[in-house]
Amino acid sequence: MLGRRLLCIGLVGAVLPLAGCAGRAADSASADLANGKQLFVQTCGGCHTLADAATLGTVGPNLDHAFQAARTKNGGDFEESTFFQITLDQMRLAAPPMPDYDSGPQKLPDQQLVDIAAYVASVAGEPPAQQDEQAAGGTTGGTTAPTTTSP
DSSP: OHHHHHHHHHHHHHHGGGGGOSSOOOOGGGOOHHHHHHHHHHHTTTTOEEGGGTEEOSSSOOHHHHHHGGGSTTTTOOOHHHHHHHHHHHHHTOOTTSOOTTSGGGOOOHHHHHHHHHHHHHHTTOOHHHHHHHHHTTSSSOSSOOOOOOO
């Protein structure tokens, strides 16, 4: 358990200096969190676990575990804006096996990257009660994965 927390803090510490190096400033003010959740489920949920999105991916890191410790006072009590920038930079500067959403055939428009990053930053690592409060306030678009209907 302690090892996982130290790994998480190390990951955040390693990525944090890169946050301003992506060459493009972005903030989450224009983000559509409901769209970010839907996009996350469609493009990221197959690899990443995220409780709020009801995804159980096993290839990439569990995003709740990755950010949980950093949200605590002992873990640095990082701001949501830090999680947003880390997530956005990871999508823009992806290392295999993560797809490169910033260029190539899987490229997503910048606004979609912002939507996903803002959504993840708003819920990853939050206690379930906090996620429920955010959902009730309409900030995450709910706590279950969107359903699809067959034609």
